[in-house]
Amino acid sequence: MTEQQALFKYCVRLGDNALIQSYRLAEWCSNAPMLEEDLALTNMALDMTGRAQMLLQYAGSISGEGQTSDDLAYRRSEPEYRNNLISELPDNDFAFVMVKQMFTSTFEYFLYLALMESSDKTLAAIAAKSVKEARYHMAHTSDWVVRLGDGTGESNRRAQEAVNALWPYTGELFETDDVDRLLQEKGVAANLEQIQIWWRQYVIETIPAAKLELPSDDYQHTGGRIGVHTEYLGHILSEMQYLQRAYPDAKW
Amino acid sequence: MVKISQSRSQILDLLSSIPDPEIPVVNIIEMGMVRDVILTEDGCDVILMPTYNGCPAMAQIEADILVLLKREQIAPAKVTIVLDPAWTTDWMTEEAKEKLRNYGIAPPLHSSCNSDQFARNTIRCPICNSVQTSLVSRFGSTPCKSLYRCDSCFEPFEYFKCH
Numbered sequence: 001m002t003e004q005q006a007l008f009k010y011c012v013r014l015g016d017n018a019l020i021q022s023y024r025l026a027e028w029c030s031n032a033p034m035l036e037e038d039l040a041l042t043n044m045a046l047d048m049t050g051r052a053q054m055l056l057q058y059a060g061s062i063s064g065e066g067q068t069s070d071d072l073a074y075r076r077s078e079p080e081y082r083n084n085l086i087s088e089l090p091d092n093d094f095a096f097v098m099v100k101q102m103f104t105s106t107f108e109y110f111l112y113l114a115l116m117e118s119s120d121k122t123l124a125a126i127a128a129k130s131v132k133e134a135r136y137h138m139a140h141t142s143d144w145v146v147r148l149g150d151g152t153g154e155s156n157r158r159a160q161e162a163v164n165a166l167w168p169y170t171g172e173l174f175e176t177d178d179v180d181r182l183l184q185e186k187g188v189a190a191n192l193e194q195i196q197i198w199w200r201q202y203v204i205e206t207i208p209a210a211k212l213e214l215p216s217d218d219y220q221h222t223g224g225r226i227g228v229h230t231e232y233l234g235h236i237l238s239e240m241q242y243l244q245r246a247y248p249d250a251k252w
Numbered sequence: 253m254v255k256i257s258q259s260r261s262q263i264l265d266l267l268s269s270i271p272d273p274e275i276p277v278v279n280i281i282e283m284g285m286v287r288d289v290i291l292t293e294d295g296c297d298v299i300l301m302p303t304y305n306g307c308p309a310m311a312q313i314e315a316d317i318l319v320l321l322k323r324e325q326i327a328p329a330k331v332t333i334v335l336d337p338a339w340t341t342d343w344m345t346e347e348a349k350e351k352l353r354n355y356g357i358a359p360p361l362h363s364s365c366n367s368d369q370f371a372r373n374t375i376r377c378p379i380c381n382s383v384q385t386s387l388v389s390r391f392g393s394t395p396c397k398s399l400y401r402c403d404s405c406f407e408p409f410e411y412f413k414c415h
């Protein structure tokens with residue numbers, strides 16, 4: 001694997017995480033419990049669509065095959081996606097989306113903070129923008145996790161269920177593979193072991209502040225790095241890609 | 253070889269007639285979105301920096317620039333979007349911040365990387381200048397704004413988030 005191939009894979013991974021999260025967050029449009037949260041979740045979706053576009057565009061520009069961001073978003077099949085499994089899980093509950101986004105926004109905040117120092121100038125510039133958004137998302141969702149966990153018996157129960165269900169999907173965020181190792185040597189990629197330390201520290205403080213507990217069982221799911229997804233990603237893609245699949249090159 | 257009769261500064265002047273599509277009281281120069289105008293043998297290249305990652309106004313601004321340059325017979329012209337350096341609200345001019353305030357939007361605080369970005373009650377009401385204000389919603393009608401309420405004059409207002 002050349003450095004260029006590794007960088008392509010790295011950008012696709014970051015871009016796919018943004019894209020799939022964006023899709024799930026957009027599903028909340030008109031479904032949140034209050035208008036402000038409709039705005040919040042869809043604004044977060046918009047931030048992530050923009051981030052996905054930049055990352056996939058950059059990926060396409062270095063692949064040597066000249067794909068556009070749309071080609072990468074709409075013309076790949078499920079096993080070619082490299083997003084973490086947590087981003088594709090369906091949000092059936094408001095507590096679930098808030099806990100999920102707290103976990104992932106905190107990860108993204110520390111990840112993009114580290115990537116601001118990347119030796120790859122484009123990646124560093126994308127990180128400089130993304131870190132501000134991630135910090136904002138992290139503050140917003142952390143507030144909600146505390147509000148729900150330290151709220152009523154019902155909101156606490158649902159937040160705790162979300163923590164229990166989501167925890168086994170958090171380990172994957174920090175998995176390091178050959179792509180990471182090659183790019184870390186070049187000063188391009190972030191050190192995920194270090195990020196995990198910062199992430200854990202934040203989560204370990206936030207969860208008890210919300211009167212919630214982390215599960216003692218540390219079993220972790222895996223698969224996103226090699227394109228083995230949950231059953232949910234295929235359903236997402238069948239809807240998200242429908243137009244470009246049915247009418248290739250359709251334009252507004 | 254292309255000959256463009258206007259100078260770089262004349263073109264920058266022309267570009268200052270393009271308003272921000274979402275906040276029409278300020279123009280794209282005042283917002284700090286135009287990095288440069290480069291005139292070469294190949295034509296005119298407007299270097300534009302995106303504000304928010306997913307801001308839908310960017311496509312509109314790009315289109316507005318191309319229409320304007322075409323009307324002024326500045327050709328060939330193109331717009332290049334650059335990510336590095338990353339745009340920050342610190343690049344907004346003082347004039348732009350004053351215009352935002354007069355328009356009813358509290359301008360962004362300095363500086364974008366301020367870690368106490370979420371500190372409350374430091375946002376001044378753009379209507380009565382009170383510091384007794386409360387955050388109503390972190391997210392507003394556009395990616396760049398959040399919603400506040402003034403606890404002195406009781407008017408709701410938007411705050412342009414520092415970025």
Ligand SMILES: [Zn+2]
Binds near residue numbers: 379381
């Ligand atoms: Zn007031």
